[in-house]
Amino acid sequence: MSALMEVTDVGRSFGGFVALAGISASFERNKVTAVIGPNGAGKSTFFNVLSGVLQPSTGSIRFKGQELKGLKQHRFAHLGIARSYQITNLFPELSVEENVRVAAQALKTRYDVFSHRDRYPELAQKAEAALAEVGLTHRRARRARDLAHGEQRALEIAIALVANPELLLLDEPTAGMGPEETKEMVALIERLAADRTILLVEHKMKMILGLSDRILVLHHGRLIADGTPTAVQADPEVRRVYLGQNDGYA
Amino acid sequence: MTTTDLAAGQGVAPRTLPKAGAALDRWRVPLTIAVLAVLPFVLPSQALAVNVLIYGLFTVGFNLLFGYTGLLSFGHAAFFGTGAYLTGMAIALLGFGWFPAMLTGIVGASLLSVVIGALSIRTRGIYFCMVTLALAQLVYYVALQASGWTGGENGLRGFTVVKADLIGGFSVNLLNPLAKYYFIMFFAALALWFVSRVLNSPFGAAIEAVRENETRARACGFDVERTKLLSFVLSGALCGLAGTLSALHLSIVPLDALGVHTSSIVVMMTMLGGAGSFFGPFVGALVFLLIEDVASLWTTHWQLIVGIVFILFVLFLPKGIWGSLIQIVRRRRAS
Amino acid sequence: MDLELILMQLFSGLALGAILVMVALGLTIVFGMLGIVNFAHGALFMVGAYAGLWVAAQTGSFWWALIVAPLAVGVLGMLIERFLIRPLYGRTPDDPLLLTFGLGYVLVEAVRITFGTDGIPFSAPDALQGVVDLGVGYFPIYRLFVMGVVAVILLLLWVALEKTRFGLIVRAGARDPLIMKVLGVDVSRLWLLVFGLGVGLTALGGVLAAPMRNVSPEMGTLVLAEAFVVTVIGGMGSLLGAVVAGLLVGVAVSMTALFAPEMATIVMFGLMALILLVRPQGLFGRPAGA
Numbered sequence: 001m002s003a004l005m006e007v008t009d010v011g012r013s014f015g016g017f018v019a020l021a022g023i024s025a026s027f028e029r030n031k032v033t034a035v036i037g038p039n040g041a042g043k044s045t046f047f048n049v050l051s052g053v054l055q056p057s058t059g060s061i062r063f064k065g066q067e068l069k070g071l072k073q074h075r076f077a078h079l080g081i082a083r084s085y086q087i088t089n090l091f092p093e094l095s096v097e098e099n100v101r102v103a104a105q106a107l108k109t110r111y112d113v114f115s116h117r118d119r120y121p122e123l124a125q126k127a128e129a130a131l132a133e134v135g136l137t138h139r140r141a142r143r144a145r146d147l148a149h150g151e152q153r154a155l156e157i158a159i160a161l162v163a164n165p166e167l168l169l170l171d172e173p174t175a176g177m178g179p180e181e182t183k184e185m186v187a188l189i190e191r192l193a194a195d196r197t198i199l200l201v202e203h204k205m206k207m208i209l210g211l212s213d214r215i216l217v218l219h220h221g222r223l224i225a226d227g228t229p230t231a232v233q234a235d236p237e238v239r240r241v242y243l244g245q246n247d248g249y250a
Numbered sequence: 251m252t253t254t255d256l257a258a259g260q261g262v263a264p265r266t267l268p269k270a271g272a273a274l275d276r277w278r279v280p281l282t283i284a285v286l287a288v289l290p291f292v293l294p295s296q297a298l299a300v301n302v303l304i305y306g307l308f309t310v311g312f313n314l315l316f317g318y319t320g321l322l323s324f325g326h327a328a329f330f331g332t333g334a335y336l337t338g339m340a341i342a343l344l345g346f347g348w349f350p351a352m353l354t355g356i357v358g359a360s361l362l363s364v365v366i367g368a369l370s371i372r373t374r375g376i377y378f379c380m381v382t383l384a385l386a387q388l389v390y391y392v393a394l395q396a397s398g399w400t401g402g403e404n405g406l407r408g409f410t411v412v413k414a415d416l417i418g419g420f421s422v423n424l425l426n427p428l429a430k431y432y433f434i435m436f437f438a439a440l441a442l443w444f445v446s447r448v449l450n451s452p453f454g455a456a457i458e459a460v461r462e463n464e465t466r467a468r469a470c471g472f473d474v475e476r477t478k479l480l481s482f483v484l485s486g487a488l489c490g491l492a493g494t495l496s497a498l499h500l501s502i503v504p505l506d507a508l509g510v511h512t513s514s515i516v517v518m519m520t521m522l523g524g525a526g527s528f529f530g531p532f533v534g535a536l537v538f539l540l541i542e543d544v545a546s547l548w549t550t551h552w553q554l555i556v557g558i559v560f561i562l563f564v565l566f567l568p569k570g571i572w573g574s575l576i577q578i579v580r581r582r583r584a585s
Numbered sequence: 586m587d588l589e590l591i592l593m594q595l596f597s598g599l600a601l602g603a604i605l606v607m608v609a610l611g612l613t614i615v616f617g618m619l620g621i622v623n624f625a626h627g628a629l630f631m632v633g634a635y636a637g638l639w640v641a642a643q644t645g646s647f648w649w650a651l652i653v654a655p656l657a658v659g660v661l662g663m664l665i666e667r668f669l670i671r672p673l674y675g676r677t678p679d680d681p682l683l684l685t686f687g688l689g690y691v692l693v694e695a696v697r698i699t700f701g702t703d704g705i706p707f708s709a710p711d712a713l714q715g716v717v718d719l720g721v722g723y724f725p726i727y728r729l730f731v732m733g734v735v736a737v738i739l740l741l742l743w744v745a746l747e748k749t750r751f752g753l754i755v756r757a758g759a760r761d762p763l764i765m766k767v768l769g770v771d772v773s774r775l776w777l778l779v780f781g782l783g784v785g786l787t788a789l790g791g792v793l794a795a796p797m798r799n800v801s802p803e804m805g806t807l808v809l810a811e812a813f814v815v816t817v818i819g820g821m822g823s824l825l826g827a828v829v830a831g832l833l834v835g836v837a838v839s840m841t842a843l844f845a846p847e848m849a850t851i852v853m854f855g856l857m858a859l860i861l862l863v864r865p866q867g868l869f870g871r872p873a874g875a
Contacts, residue, residue, distance in 0.1 A: 074471050077471030078471050083469055085469075089469075090463065091466065098455065102467075106459075112451055113454075113484070117455055163470070324624075369861045373861065375678070376821075379622065383809075384813045387810045388855070392851060510810075554694035558687075564683045568676070
């Protein structure tokens with residue numbers, strides 16, 4: 001079986017600044033891959049390129065054999081790539097249910113200006129299922145902005161999930177969470193990983209080591225290591241980069 | 251985080267509308283029509299009632315774009331004025347009947363909104379209001395220069411519709427003010443019903459998503475530009491309809507129908523009533539025109555008063571009259 | 586059409602453009618720093634012209650008007666920022682825009698009440714009357730004077746922005762407002778000054794323009810639209826863009842007036858539409874997403 005996504009020699013620069021340089025990697029189905037690296041290593045740029053927010057300056061990205069370079073961002077969702085954001089990024093004035101339902105509808109009924117939205121019961125069902133999956137069913141009627149932080153993070157994931165994506169990009173899903181909430185989020189990601197391909201950016205090392213099948217390490221825009229958690233932990237360059245930082249990641 | 255947790259623990263009232271509110275929402279079209287139907291009898295003059303009708307409809311169209319999609323246009327006079335001019339020109343120059351003339355106005359305004367919308371949506375954020383204003387000025391100056399067709403500075407005249415023939419031999423006597431009022435109201439009611447459908451449709455949810463969070467909407471798979479453009483065109487068509495009705499009502503089209511002032515008052519009316527609410531536009535139009543009506547009795551400088559009231563609203567009541575009422579009711583239920 | 590006429594018209598366009606540069610610079614400086622579009626900008630241009638008119642009438646001197654009026658209107662701008670706009674920071678960018686828009690209404694009406702609704706002619710001082718031989722033809726001295734004043738202001742602005750600490754902060758702040766927090770700058774005082782500066786520039790434009798056209802309460806409306814056109818063409822927030830596009834629009838309008846007078850105003854909006862099609866971020870604007 002071929003890889004779900006094939007990244008070949010992808011680079012991205014801003015003016016003269018090279019944020020990503022010649023990244024190549026392929027992602028197998030139903031695996032969890034973590035992308036780590038010190039601040040400014042290019043993780044966000046990498047995610048933004050994979051989700052269509054930014055166009056790569058060089059290289060190619062193939063998803064299920066189709067070239068993504070040059071596609072508009074909204075097309076990515078239609079192909080089966082969904083993402084969550086590092087900073088909570090919801091529809092704040094809409095209810096929890098509306099948040100998820102509108103995300104479900106994005107792939108389907110965008111220009112129907114005339115029939116009542118309740119005419120699409122399958123959208124409501126999808127929304128309901130996504131909410132149940134992240135454990136937010138009991139909050140369905142609340143406004144997104146009134147949720148607790150952990151709940152907002154969960155809603156963030158539900159919005160990405162409702163499109164039933166094959167590839168799920170999670171940008172620091174546990175950012176700003178306490179230990180309890182983090183534990184719940186890890187359990188959720190583990191459940192999701194059973195039948196989805198997940199890529200995540202994270203800072204919490206312990207969590208990454210427990211969760212990932214594979215780790216990519218970025219540093220100054222380059223890929224300096226790519227392997228299983230054990231292999232990456234033992235890698236001398238990775239150790240140097242992180243020990244030099246000495247901020248307790250490792 | 252602790253404060254949000256506390257709030258969550260106490261179980262803040264969910265965002266389900268109160269029962270009365272839900273009913274209001276459900277019956278919003280018949281309710282608005284009922285209120286409009288009695289307007290000529292409760293307002294000081296029938297002329298005022300007709301203006302509330304026409305400008306209210308204009309504001310409804312504008313509100314679809316500003317209140318629900320989050321795009322602030324300062325050039326909507328272009329669509330109102332184009333609707334009015336084309337209707338008048340179709341009658342005066344081409345000898346059209348009132349209904350084909352109306353269609354001409356609406357179609358023309360819609361086509362123009364495709365062009366202006368496509369150009370202004372290419373820009374981001376705050377640019378949008380500048381570009382819409384500038385492009386509307388372009389239309390204004392074109393109309394000013396094409397005086398052979400438009401009458402230039404003197405406005406367009408000579409297309410009085412005395413009697414509107416309907417199917418089956420019936421006709422409406424437009425010289426009778428009340429008959430004319432209900433004639434216009436019929437189209438306003440149709441438009442309101444249409445807008446209500448749009449807001450309830452999946453597309454209505456899509457434009458709200460774009461307003462709330464464009465980045466996220468795009469990541470979810472919405473073609474944000476196209477969604478905005480469609481909203482822009484629907485809005486332009488509705489404002490065009492308001493313009494055609496204004497032309498039939500006044501039997502002249504002043505050049506100012508395309509001017510900055512016309513673009514401005516629709517912004518003011520929306521803010522006074524409450525952007526993004528269904529009843530807001532008519533409330534706003536009513537309040538604005540009442541201020542104008544009352545203030546112009548004792549000063550020619552009523553615009554000063556309107557301007558000050560508007561500034562006070564932006565500072566202290568940014569949700570407008572209707573929007574603030576809804577907020578108060580919600581808050582009361584929550585506590 | 587002979588060459589002399591075309592050259593003369595070119596100069597005329599540059600003088601017209603110089604005024605636009607003042608207005609657009611004020612608009613774009615305020616946007617760059619405060620992130621708001623000042624919809625009262627055209628009205629404040631008009632207020633500048635009337636203030637100049639009034640000072641000139643009181644003192645009998647155009648020169649006093651040229652100095653005092655922009656400063657006074659600049660102070661008015663600071664009051665506006667302090668008491669009307671400051672309460673709106675932290676709300677959506679639409680709110681200050683709407684507020685200044687309402688303010689424009691109030692200013693126009695206030696001027697109508699004070700000075701009447703009719704246009705008032707305003708003549709240049711005798712020293713600046715008349716024409717001068719430029720070698721290719723005779724050219725009004727006053728227009729040359731306008732170009733000179735604007736050139737001096739641009740030079741002063743350039744020095745202030747490039748060579749002073751204030752300028753460093755303004756340039757850094759326009760790029761990334763967060764930097765100012767890092768530098769420990771008192772943002773509210775800076776914004777007050779910048780808003781005053783922006784308003785002062787447009788008021789100066791108003792005083793300079795007054796002898797070239799009729800002074801009327803409505804004169805700001807077209808100016809506001811023109812400033813928007815210039816800003817869109819030049820690129821929002823780009824000072825160089827404001828200068829280049831201002832002159833470009835001035836020349837384009839002036840040249841069109843020579844060949845097809847009825848198209849003069851229309852051509853500038855057409856130019857803007859063209860820019861939007863081929864380069865939506867403007868000539869000197871940074872593209873989105875960079």
